[in-house]
Amino acid sequence: MSGFDRVAPYYDRLKHLIYGYRLETLESSVLDMIDTDAANILIVGGGTGSMLPLVLNKFSGEIDYVESSQRMISRAMRWSDSPRVHFHHSLLQEFRLKSYDVIITSFFLDVLAEHELEVQVRRLSEALSPFGRWLYADFAYPVDLSHKILLTAMLSFFRISAGLQASDLYDHSSQIMRTGLSVIDQTDAMNGFLAGKIFGK
Numbered sequence: 001m002s003g004f005d006r007v008a009p010y011y012d013r014l015k016h017l018i019y020g021y022r023l024e025t026l027e028s029s030v031l032d033m034i035d036t037d038a039a040n041i042l043i044v045g046g047g048t049g050s051m052l053p054l055v056l057n058k059f060s061g062e063i064d065y066v067e068s069s070q071r072m073i074s075r076a077m078r079w080s081d082s083p084r085v086h087f088h089h090s091l092l093q094e095f096r097l098k099s100y101d102v103i104i105t106s107f108f109l110d111v112l113a114e115h116e117l118e119v120q121v122r123r124l125s126e127a128l129s130p131f132g133r134w135l136y137a138d139f140a141y142p143v144d145l146s147h148k149i150l151l152t153a154m155l156s157f158f159r160i161s162a163g164l165q166a167s168d169l170y171d172h173s174s175q176i177m178r179t180g181l182s183v184i185d186q187t188d189a190m191n192g193f194l195a196g197k198i199f200g201k
Contacts, residue, residue, distance in 0.1 A: 003163030004047075008071035012048050018150070026137050026189050027051050027106050030196040031058050033185045034133055038101035042066065042127070044092050045108030049076025056082055059102065064088060066095050092120055097127040106137040109172045111158075113165035117175055125179035134181060134199040140192055141169050147193040173197060 007014070015023060031054055039061040046052070046065050049072075055063060066088045067073050073087050088095060093116065103124055112120060128134055142148045151169060158164035173183070173195070181199040188195050 003161070004069035005071040007158075007161050008048065008069055008075060011072070012050065012075075018154075022189055022194060023107060023137070024050060026187070026194050026196045028054060029187050030106075030135050030137050030198065031055070033187070033196075033198050034058065034102070034135070036133075037061070038132075040064075040098070040100045040129075041102045041104065042097070042100040042124075043104045043106075044124070045105065045111065046076055047072050047107070049073075049079040051104070051106055052076060052079040052085065055104065056080055056084065061101065062086065064100075066090055066092055068092075092123075097123060099129045099132075100127055101129050101132045102135060103128055103132065104135045106135070107139070109136075110138055110169060111164055114168075114170055116165070117170055117172070121172070121175045122179050125176065125181055128181070128201065130201060132200065133184065134176065136172065136176070136195075136197045136199060138172055138195060139169055140188070140195040141171070142193045144191055144193070147190065151193075 038059040041055060041059055041061055041063045043055065043063060043065045046067050063085045065076065065085055068091045070089050073089055109117065142151055155164065176199055181201060184198040184200045186197040
């Protein structure tokens with residue numbers, strides 16, 4: 001059983017209790033930065049699937065939805081029964097990637113341990129098609145003391161409840177850019193605590 005199976009039943013309620021709908025607003029803002037269609041889309045660590053309707057509405061292509069928690073997938077399936085969505089119960093580390101026009105990592109990279117982050121970021125970068133776009137939304141290292149306290153509490157909670165591997169918040173953007181990608185567009189929220197970026201080759 002994935003550690004996130006244990007938190008799946010109350011994950012969305014907990015998220016909204018702490019952040020309201022700021023995470024969904026950031027995801028929507030990042031999607032709005034893209035003005036082209038995509039034939040092949042990868043969503044990694046999509047969780048309970050609240051982003052699925054937006055992605056289906058934005059792009060006309062096929063979607064690989066990779067999630068390690070079966071209970072998260074079961075909840076994601078409630079958002080859509082479209083034949084364009086292919087659900088994969090798998091760790092990213094074990095999933096065979098193909099070429100994608102759009103890769104979406106939304107509040108996912110922060111669950112990876114530091115030694116895994118570099119490896120998986122490189123794999124994803126290599127799977128991005130020549131004119132593809134990587135849509136990134138995640139936490140950034142906080143400036144405000146209140147956000148630092150929130151981050152510490154959040155990491156501690158998920159380490160205990162879901163077996164989270166990450167012990168700190170790493171610099172995802174630098175890791176992604178070290179693979180040769182560049183920032184095309186970006187936005188943020190909560191005084192920079194939430195970061196949304198579009199990367200391309």
